[in-house]
Amino acid sequence: MSKIKLQNVRLSFPSLFRKAVFNGDETKYEATFMLDKTEHADLIKQIDNAVAGMMKDAFKGAKIPADKICLKDGDDSGRSEYEGHMTIKASNAKRPLVIDRDKTPLGEGDNRIYSGCYVNGIVELWAQNNQWGKRINANLLAVQFFRDGDPFGDGTTASVDDFDAFDDVEMDDFV
Numbered sequence: 381m382s383k384i385k386l387q388n389v390r391l392s393f394p395s396l397f398r399k400a401v402f403n404g405d406e407t408k409y410e411a412t413f414m415l416d417k418t419e420h421a422d423l424i425k426q427i428d429n430a431v432a433g434m435m436k437d438a439f440k441g442a443k444i445p446a447d448k449i450c451l452k453d454g455d456d457s458g459r460s461e462y463e464g465h466m467t468i469k470a471s472n473a474k475r476p477l478v479i480d481r482d483k484t485p486l487g488e489g490d491n492r493i494y495s496g497c498y499v500n501g502i503v504e505l506w507a508q509n510n511q512w513g514k515r516i517n518a519n520l521l522a523v524q525f526f527r528d529g530d531p532f533g534d535g536t537t538a539s540v541d542d543f544d545a546f547d548d549v550e551m552d553d554f555v
Contacts, residue, residue, distance in 0.1 A: 382430040384518075386423065386468070386501040388526055390414035392461070394495060396478050396523055397488035400471075410471035411520055413501050414454065417464055424466050427451050430505050431516050438507035439514055450505070450518040461532055470503040470518035477522035486525065493523065496531040500524040 392412040399406045415424055431449055435441065446452065450469055454462030478486045478493060486492050493499070504519040 382505045384503050386413050388498055391497055391499045392495050408471040408473050409475050412467050412469045414465040414467055434507040434516055438509050444514050448515040450516055468518055470520035472520040476520045479524045481525055492525050494531055496529045498526040498529050500526050
């Protein structure tokens, strides 16, 4: 296993406070981290080297298909926000540590962590070689808020200012 620290990377599809749901089934805590191909070139090389070492050790040097490796080329994803990035998806059955810049714990209600913000993360790469196949996976260990970024999606939210205040009314007036 190889522990990797990701610094100042963009966060996508975070399920850090509740397990993700897929086809109605609760799965794992997970997140996808976006590594800019230019800015994070050294980090990407570090991850590539760790993957190559795991392939050599766990699979006797045999190559495995790119879709079986947690590090993927965002240009091949079909998602415009991933262009120019490599992505690494990590998951864990146990809830990861989630902290703020000052190392204080963050909870879901803090609304500090969101898809599009920048974070530091810690993942652990591991080789899977069992009845379910051969893969290089990443365990999600921790996420630290680093800085705000433009949220993915339209970012539309509702506010109390969207409503009018009114006094008590009789419900019969609306029937």
